[in-house]
Amino acid sequence: MDILLIEDNPVERKLIAAVISRVKGKPLNLQCADTLQKGLDILQALRVDCVLLDLNLPDSSGIETFRRLQAGVPSVPIVVLTVMHDEELALQAVGEGAQDYLFKAQAEGSLLVRAVRYAVERHRMRAELESYTSRLGRHMQLLTRGFSRVARGDFGVRIAGDSDGHDELAALAHGFDGMAEQLQRLSQQKAQFYSMVTHDLRSPIHTILLASGAMEQMRADDAGRAPMVGVVRRKAAQLMQLVDELQEVMFIEGGQMKLFPTRTDLNQLLATCVEDLASQAESRGQRLRLEPVQEDATLTCDSLKIYCVVENLVGNAIRYSVAGDTIVVRASACRPGLLQIDVTDHGPGIGVEEKDRLFEPFFRGRASDAGGRGTGLGLGICHAFVRAHGGSIWVVSEPGQGASFRFEIPRQP
């Protein structure tokens, strides 16, 4: 450790030098100056860890000495050397930022070393605290600005880029960005939701209005009436399904979903679903193939909800894959306590940029251009149902090479 002693009295200088030379352990290097100016010159030229300062020097006296030194080198800790009758002055220096004071008469080895070491440590801690406080202030400003932009509905605001360090302040900035991102996503979902509602609800209502208007003009025995009633019924059923799906999503998002678990044979559930959807696949020239679980296929689950998941996945595979495709529904017990179901098609597959958003409500991807009408709720519902069972759902796909939607659920929820 390098110490600078600023002391004009040669006897005192010698005494302190002698004390320091006798200190055991890590060596202390001592530089001396007999005026304040010489001390300041040394501090400009050399790195010093601590200054021992006599306040009464030939070129400066009293508290002024401390003030001038501190102004010249604010980054170096100062220990004031004083005599008994000048304690008041030493205390004033401490009040203004000196790390400590020592009575010259008592400046023996261990006391001096301890004073210097504590001074250096306290000074370092104070510097750290000051830098932290200034960062805290900066982060508060960033957050205040961020929150006021969010309050104005500007969810594109991000602050982590202006933050520094890797501590809780940086984590706070990242947390803010995560929140803004989430709000931005919700706001985009809301916009998608509104456009879906206006588009998807309006179009069947429009058809119903047209058909019922036409029916009004017809006589009761008019042959054209029956097909019109069929159109109205189909469109009304479509509306009902949409409203049901919306309600499902609202319940899911409001955290109100309830499971009604029963003992279920997964192979049987899959067989029913494949049978129910076979004619839909056939109408598109596709085949469904079921590969059941070879081992024990029983589990406890809400079978209606798991049926709904499989129905959605197979429905998507039929809708988005090509004519002539064989869609495979495969179940397996590859991990203890879990059952896995894969629905694999050979359609357009999923682009990397879509993979992360696929399970968000209202998200419709590129394949949907060719897949016709839909709301983008199917996979969102699947995700919520599987999660409610303590399972997980994901997709394995290379663009252009088909998609394999997979989910895993525990045998016991």
Ligand SMILES: Nc1ncnc2c1ncn2[C@@H]1O[C@H](COP(=O)(O)OP(=O)(O)OP(=O)(O)O)[C@@H](O)[C@H]1O
């Ligand atoms: N098997 C698949 N192959 C390729 N893309 C798929 C497949 N399944 C889903 N997708 C993509 O994922 C998107 C979201 O699917 P999701 O089932 O949630 O909604 P949707 O099918 O568009 O509408 P609906 O609410 O009627 O199901 C689809 O729009 C489509 O782009």
Ligand SMILES: [Mg+2]
């Ligand atoms: Mg779908």
